[in-house]
Amino acid sequence: MISVEEAKQLLLENVGILSAITVEVADASGYALEENIIAPTDSPPFSQSAMDGFAVCLPEPFDATEAVKFMIIGETKAGDSPTEALLPGTAVRIFTGAPIPENTYCVVMQEKTTTINNKVEIALSALHKASNIRLKACEITKGTRAANKGMPINPAMCGFLSTLGITHTQVARKPFISVLTTGNELKKPGAVLAPGQIYESNSFALQSAIKQCGYHTLTIDTVADEESELMDKARKMLNESDVLILSGGISVGKYDLVAGVLQNLGVKKIFYKIAQKPGKPLYFGKQGEKLVFALPGNPAAALVCFYEYVLPALHKMSGHTRIGLRSIRLPLSKDFLVKGDRALFLKAVVEGEMVGITEGQESNILMSFAVADALVYIPAGERIISKGGMVEVHLLPT
Ligand code: AMP
Numbered sequence: 001m002i003s004v005e006e007a008k009q010l011l012l013e014n015v016g017i018l019s020a021i022t023v024e025v026a027d028a029s030g031y032a033l034e035e036n037i038i039a040p041t042d043s044p045p046f047s048q049s050a051m052d053g054f055a056v057c058l059p060e061p062f063d064a065t066e067a068v069k070f071m072i073i074g075e076t077k078a079g080d081s082p083t084e085a086l087l088p089g090t091a092v093r094i095f096t097g098a099p100i101p102e103n104t105y106c107v108v109m110q111e112k113t114t115t116i117n118n119k120v121e122i123a124l125s126a127l128h129k130a131s132n133i134r135l136k137a138c139e140i141t142k143g144t145r146a147a148n149k150g151m152p153i154n155p156a157m158c159g160f161l162s163t164l165g166i167t168h169t170q171v172a173r174k175p176f177i178s179v180l181t182t183g184n185e186l187k188k189p190g191a192v193l194a195p196g197q198i199y200e201s202n203s204f205a206l207q208s209a210i211k212q213c214g215y216h217t218l219t220i221d222t223v224a225d226e227e228s229e230l231m232d233k234a235r236k237m238l239n240e241s242d243v244l245i246l247s248g249g250i251s252v253g254k255y256d257l258v259a260g261v262l263q264n265l266g267v268k269k270i271f272y273k274i275a276q277k278p279g280k281p282l283y284f285g286k287q288g289e290k291l292v293f294a295l296p297g298n299p300a301a302a303l304v305c306f307y308e309y310v311l312p313a314l315h316k317m318s319g320h321t322r323i324g325l326r327s328i329r330l331p332l333s334k335d336f337l338v339k340g341d342r343a344l345f346l347k348a349v350v351e352g353e354m355v356g357i358t359e360g361q362e363s364n365i366l367m368s369f370a371v372a373d374a375l376v377y378i379p380a381g382e383r384i385i386s387k388g389g390m391v392e393v394h395l396l397p398t
């Protein structure tokens with residue numbers, strides 16, 4: 001049995017980044033950049049007005065003491081070519097996004113001006129050099145680094161790349177993922193249960209978690225605890241996917257066939273069994289560059305193992321540099337007695353500035369998980385953590 005830290009290190013050491021593909025920026029959200037982006041243009045490409053108002057050029061000589069009157073010589077709106085240069089004592093009516101005429105001292109917002117016929121009067125107190133002007137390249141200068149390889153592409157990044165005129169970008173491919181749940185007792189929800197049977201839930205929880213994290217399940221299936229059937233289905237799924245996630249059948253019982261089947265399929269074991277609760281029997285192996293996770297069958301354990309181990313692997317292979325659930329530290333809202341010597345992943349709820357551990361931490365209980373928005377990680381060791389003690393909190397995706 002290895003520690004959580006050893007397992008996580010082994011995991012990341014054994015996961016490579018998938019090949020790069022080119023996607024349209026409009027479809028790029030959720031991927032990670034596979035290239036550094038150098039700005040192909042200035043943003044903004046010209047100095048522009050940040051307000052509706054007047055672009056003014058101070059009179060010469062400038063001897064006003066209270067207000068200045070400017071001669072209005074024209075108008076410019078967003079999309080217009082720049083007007084001619086302003087002469088001293090003149091102004092143009094200008095709208096947000098319009099190019100700033102040469103010799104502009106500042107732009108004064110419309111609300112601070114009084115127009116009388118073809119003149120505009122502005123108080124001295126409203127004339128601040130260069131105000132209300134978005135200078136050319138104030139966001140980014142052509143030829144400089146706009147974004148780094150590994151950054152997640154969020155909607156704002158899609159907008160930013162578009163601002164720079166970029167239409168396509170290189171991203172790391174996302175993995176093809178298959179899920180195979182195992183167990184003689186499992187029936188699909190909707191069917192009638194015979195005595196001894198239960199409803200299969202792991203495929204639904206895992207598929208939803210995969211989708212919520214921005215990935216896609218290629219195939220999903222359930223198989224009985226029957227060696228040849230398990231072998232056939234696992235082989236087929238492994239052939240067509242980058243990641244195979246199994247659940248159940250990975251403990252030490254007579255009907256726990258998964259480890260043997262994976263060995264027969266030529267999957268190389270990287271680790272099996274971690275000193276953690278829940279999820280002790282977690283198995284991770286590789287067939288070439290393909291990853292295989294065998295999660296415990298207990299539903300809460302399976303989902304914890306997905307978030308804590310499978311998700312970091314998915315992030316790494318799809319090129320992300322922010323890996324796994326976001327981790328913060330918060331004080332506990334109540335005393336908590338840590339039992340046993342394994343590391344714990346506890347279902348928890350963030351309550352304002354604190355975190356509370358929910359009732360129902362057993363590995364078969366999903367009800368508490370269903371209301372949790374975080375997992376509290378307690379490293380191995382037996383002790384009481386008092387109210388207010390700081391703990392590591394892994395935020396679940398929302
Ligand atoms: P196993 O890991 O196969 O020994 O299963 C451990 C426990 O989890 C048993 O009580 C199983 O019935 C249950 N279990 C296994 N797979 C699933 C599943 N896909 N959905 C719901 N419960 C499961």
Ligand code: MG
Pocket residue numbers: 182183184225248249255297
């Ligand atoms: Mg089983």
